[in-house]
Amino acid sequence: MRNKFFNVAWHVITCVLLFASFVFARCYQASSMASEENAIRTLISRWVKSYQDLDAKRLAALETPNVEIVDRFGELHQPSGRNENEKLWSDAFEMVSRFTPPPKVTIDRIQFLRPDVAVVQVSWQFAEGILLADASRMPPFSQVDTYVLTKSQTGWLVAAHNMQEKKP
Secondary structure (H helix, E strand, O other): OHHHHHHHHHHHHHHHHHHHHHHHHHHHHHHHHHHHHHHHHHHHHHHHHHHHOOOHHHHHHOEEEEEEEEOOOOOEEOOOOHHHHHHHHHHHHHOEOOOOOOOEEEEEEEEEEEOOEEEEEEEEEEOOOEEEOOOOEEOOEEEEEEEEEEEEOOEEEEEEEEEEEOOO
């Protein structure tokens, strides 16, 4: 009888410990994903700030050297290295006036495909358009950008970026 009691007690304790370890693992995983989501939000904030500051060097540093970019006109850019990527942004920023009002930017969605790969959708609203260096102005528009992010040893980086004008 005593052995039967100890057997039942042993099984109950084992089940409780297994359940507790499962719950702990799920809580740890949720905490880890929340931490990664915060890191992604920080990266996107830094990317947006670099864009608003027209800082090609900082922007390129937030992207993988072999980033693929589809611009708002549907053209694919595949720079081969960080210097070429920086030049791509630098050339684009030469056309934009430093007095352009900043767009309103909202992170719409973050989806983890794997722990080290995420897809992020970001809405941009250029309510006043974009003032160009020649004093002309692009009319107001909105766009949705899709970023594919990868996690490296140093943190999250933009591996692909697709800009799509949002139609009313």
